[in-house]
Amino acid sequence: MIKEQKKSREVRFWGWGMLGHSFDKDKARAFLEYLQKYYRLSELPDSFFELEDDAYVIPETRLPPKFVDRWIKKGLTLDNKERLIHSLGKSYRDLLRVRSARISHYADGVLHLLKKEDLTELYKDAGHFHITLIPFGGGTGVVGGTECIGVKNSPVLVVDLKKIDALLQLDKTAQTARFEAGILGPKLEETLNNKGFTLGHFPQSFEFSTLGGWVATRSAGQNSTKYGKIEDRVQSLTIVTPVGQITTNAVPSSATGPSIKQILIGSEGIYGIITDATLRISPLPEDQKFVPGFFKSFKDGIHCFREVMQEGTRPSVMRLSDPSETEMFIQIALTSPLKKRLMPYWMKYKKLGDAPCFFMIATEGSRDEVRYSDARVKHMIKKYGGAMLGPSLGDKWKKDRFELPYLRDDLMDHGFFIDTLETAAPWSQLQKIYFDMADAFVNQRGFKEKIVFGCHLSHCYSDGASLYFTFLGLQRKGQELKQWEEIKKIATDVIMENGGTLSHHHGIGYDHKRWMEQEKTPLGIEVLKSIKRELDPDGLLNPGKVV
């Protein structure tokens, strides 16, 4: 195991989050014991390893001395640890590589940008010295969006935006707030909360990701069913490109030709660096009500969620687990052996069958709105035969909702892989995608190893929803990356062949690029490339990503 000092504000470069914080030890143990039984292991595999100080052979920087001289006073650092941390994101593939110290591309330096105005000069110098620039927010991406690949062996400079994080303007009348792009989730939300507002945007990475990262990747938060994805919340934005700046018009809506804003949202650093965004904000909810419970089947739950959305009710959270993810949650949540043993009796008493599906619905807003929405939600749950639990489980879910990524580290410590993959599709396609995925993985029609497979539905719309898949199993020793690639390919092909989108909120980056033509059509890709040629004619920005 990597020796860990309890420095709470230092990031864990080889895993999730901050040093000094981990997944609940009892729950992690309970889940690992469950996996041990499932795989009939006499003992847990041991992947602990000690990283020596010299484990990472980080090459000398290739940044030209002249460039270093010019920028060292403006936020540039060549510190090895900084370079390491900024060389990877937080995907399973990233963690595999960092844990084994097999990193093929290192950042040659990290620029902690001190002020937006420096960007113009930075682009000029980058062009002059042929330096590749990789915009970087919280570094929590899971699709290789900040992979440090240069062009023709050019030096790679990671541009970290986190020092650019001020509130620029708050318009209480229009309920909008303009923030600089490098602001982290908690600071943004706290700033708004103090003024009586919320953005309502809580991606799993909330604690460590930035506004700019959200906008650049079309991120979705756990409460997106009410508040929308980040592209719905951005009223306007500013991007600084190598050939100039664009600030889109800050208006609620317009009919002025193609939307420049929707070209720049999701641009993942290939067109320029997003420096600020004006966001639609909401009054802090007066009330919030949770309704957790179980449906007899995934199908019942899907029908219920669909009907809620199509009648126009807008809960903030609607999350439905399939039977196997439900089982996983029970194994993680119920650390008491007694409760675990009693659970099947409760299920039987509630007539939930042998494949119950856990759900969590939250409604929030004004007291009147919550009263109305909560009543509608409960009406629909009953209509589809769901059983409701007490709301306290909801408070618990809310408290722990950013914890799950930490569990991945415990699993990897003990020789398990765990990867997730998500899509969105019309309601009419969701079950087909789900069953084809289960067929490929559970029935081993595609992937031939025994795995733990789970799925949940969330982020609902009138015309469809997102499906989020979890794949967990024993690492294929010595072939860990190959195993990951196989899973990625099989799962993504199932999605693409069944009318799903390549990604609902993870983005494209490097890992999804090979499917982009299928997603966007070949001509669509040419359109995206033509914009790239216009805004970044010298190809300085984030090469090899998206298109």
Added chain:
Amino acid sequence: MIKEQKKSREVRFWGWGMLGHSFDKDKARAFLEYLQKYYRLSELPDSFFELEDDAYVIPETRLPPKFVDRWIKKGLTLDNKERLIHSLGKSYRDLLRVRSARISHYADGVLHLLKKEDLTELYKDAGHFHITLIPFGGGTGVVGGTECIGVKNSPVLVVDLKKIDALLQLDKTAQTARFEAGILGPKLEETLNNKGFTLGHFPQSFEFSTLGGWVATRSAGQNSTKYGKIEDRVQSLTIVTPVGQITTNAVPSSATGPSIKQILIGSEGIYGIITDATLRISPLPEDQKFVPGFFKSFKDGIHCFREVMQEGTRPSVMRLSDPSETEMFIQIALTSPLKKRLMPYWMKYKKLGDAPCFFMIATEGSRDEVRYSDARVKHMIKKYGGAMLGPSLGDKWKKDRFELPYLRDDLMDHGFFIDTLETAAPWSQLQKIYFDMADAFVNQRGFKEKIVFGCHLSHCYSDGASLYFTFLGLQRKGQELKQWEEIKKIATDVIMENGGTLSHHHGIGYDHKRWMEQEKTPLGIEVLKSIKRELDPDGLLNPGKVV
């Protein structure tokens, strides 16, 4: 006056709508008498004119005979009346020109496209023969979006899409419907109504405009506050360009780079021809409730509307007239002199002051939703001191809501100009725009002639709303076009200087193009042009529009 035969299915090429239908004669007379008094005219000016058969000197077609031979069997017509009808839209400027037979650019021919598959060959031939193509839906645009301007004197072929109008797919589960682009509003809505659904998209032009036109111009319907603008309703679309076809992925949402869909929506025929779109549809509302009434001031109404939106209530219609538009409506609606005389007493009794503002709010959806929303709306109206009228006025409004454009013809017949112009802006900017506009026109700080000025607020969002301005007055004889240009310039400058958008739902076309750099930034324009070069490298499509 143009001699009019009562052919109800023939379009009125010199005015609005169909021959055989006009604005209510009593109401038109009542309003004209009001204008006569307002301008202290001893008699109404007389702009009647008779158009002789040979009034329009339509030049010989410039389409090459070889091209004509190839396409005459595939929907091409060189008929003069068809060419005339397809040479203009329906703006005041268009009507001025058609009524005076001063049309500088005529379509050289009209192709009633018979099948989408012909487009590929059409582009090939257009390239070969250097023919300019102008996509055309209902021809109801008001910004010169189909102005028949060629490139370097090239022949201009208008491509009318109205024969491509089938329902391709209905997905009752996902609640989406895929239609071909040439379908007219009433047929689309009837098709959906028969299956229990509605698109909920009712622009003023509804009866005569097409789905493709709506999508190409980012149109908004009167019920957009609940159902969204057309860009919110399009789940995906197909465009056929000179270099190939793009069908965007039909999913509820995605994080797959920049949105190609939002590049093509609003492209106004400069990138290609939209051939079909998959639309989000809604169940036919179980119930609909109207609440008409008056506020004491425009400001009270704005505050009320804002609070309704920001607490999350979503009426379908929210429309608020300023005092002068309210006065106009009263003059038009109350044909009985007695009622007209009693009106001020009722206003006094209701303590509405001397500048009351008419409003109309509609809620619709499930019975439960309407019960909730209607109660919230009424609560807010009371909070802001509004007086409510009986709902019957709402039914009347709904019945007559597509009638108003006909009145323009009566006004033009009698020597008046009438033009409208719209924007959208954050709530915090709306009053500033309104007062600056009133200052420019009512106080004659900008426009020096005495006019009748009106404004209403509609199409509401959490962060702002649309303002719609009406300018009405005596035509400046012999300088009608110059007068129109002056108004357009003064009004648009007021909008652009105060943080409004160049257009909320009319589009850009030819008339708004000069302000596009201000709206999109110079670099934004370059982005739009780079896409044009990619999709239409030979510049065949709708030149001189948008960018």
